[in-house]
Every structure is written in C-alpha cells, then in structure tokens.
Amino acid sequence: xxxxxxxxxxxxxxxxxxxxxxxxxxxxxxxxxxxxxxxxxxxxxxxxxxxxxxxxxxxxxxxxxxxxxxxxxxxxxxxxxxxxxxxxxxxxxxxxxxxxxxxxxxxxxxxxxxxxxxxxxxxxxxxxxxxxxxxxxxxxxxxxxxxxxxxx
Numbered sequence: 001x002x003x004x005x006x007x008x009x010x011x012x013x014x015x016x017x018x019x020x021x022x023x024x025x026x027x028x029x030x031x032x033x034x035x036x037x038x039x040x041x042x043x044x045x046x047x048x049x050x051x052x053x054x055x056x057x058x059x060x061x062x063x064x065x066x067x068x069x070x071x072x073x074x075x076x077x078x079x080x081x082x083x084x085x086x087x088x089x090x091x092x093x094x095x096x097x098x099x100x101x102x103x104x105x106x107x108x109x110x111x112x113x114x115x116x117x118x119x120x121x122x123x124x125x126x127x128x129x130x131x132x133x134x135x136x137x138x139x140x141x142x143x144x145x146x147x148x149x150x151x152x
Contacts, residue, residue: 059101
C-alpha cells in the first residue's frame with residue numbers, strides 16, 4: 001500500500017466524486033476552479049496512485065485558512081484525514097517543527113467528527129458564524145459555522 005501526498009494543479013473528476021460523497025453540501029466545480037491559483041495550496045492524498053482525499057488551503061502572508069478537507073467515505077477511519085492535516089501543520093511550521101503561521105478553519109457546528117479531529121490537533125473555537133452554511137435539505141434551517149484557530 002503506497003500513500004503519497006502531492007500537489008494538485010487542477011480539478012479532476014476524482015476530486016468532484018470525493019467532494020460529492022464526502023460533504024453534505026459539496027462545493028461546485030466553479031468554487032474549485034478558483035482554488036487553483038496564487039495563494040492557494042491544494043494537496044492530494046493518493047493510495048496506490050488513486051486520489052482518496054485532499055485539502056484546499058488559502059495562504060496569505062502568515063495566515064493559512066483550511067478551506068476544504070475531504071476523504072472518500074470508503075477510506076474514513078483509516079487516519080487519512082489526520083495525514084492530510086499533518087501535512088498542513090508541517091507546511092505551517094518551520095524546519096524545527098515550530099508553527100510559524102496562524103491556522104484558521106470553519107466547520108459545521110454539527111460535524112462532530114471533524115471538530116474532534118481539529119481539537120485533537122490543537123485547534124480551538126474562537127467564534128461562530130450564525131446561519132453561515134446553507135441547509136442540507138431545502139427548507140431546513142441554515143447551520144452555524146464554528147470558527148477555529150491554531151495560534152502560533
């Protein structure tokens with residue numbers, strides 16, 4: 001089993017398949033299209049040369065915003081989300097492993113698995129955005145975002 005982390009330089013059908021399967025309200029191709037350019041970092045996780053997960057981050061000076069992280073559902077609970085997050089934490093750190101950049105993210109308030117992952121990795125809540133996320137089912141209420149950070 002060969003796991004490889006590598007930069008992604010454009011949207012692929014595999015990314016869209018993972019996005020639709022992993023998120024209750026997935027990003028559209030147009031949103032992804034804006035994420036492959038200056039100040040963005042898109043990393044794929046490949047298992048035996050097949051994409052199984054990715055991160056999309058916006059990098060601006062000494063701040064990094066994790067915009068999207070996804071792992072194909074058939075690969076959940078194998079530590080792949082942690083591998084992707086470890087890669088981002090390493091990117092935000094210097095050669096001695098000391099974090100040099102502030103890290104931020106937003107997560108749906110009911111996404112308990114993601115919140116636990118982030119908390120285990122030193123992220124803490126710094127605020128909320130009420131009604132930030134669109135409803136999963138039309139007619140339902142919008143869901144609030146928890147804003148989390150991992151300070152330097």
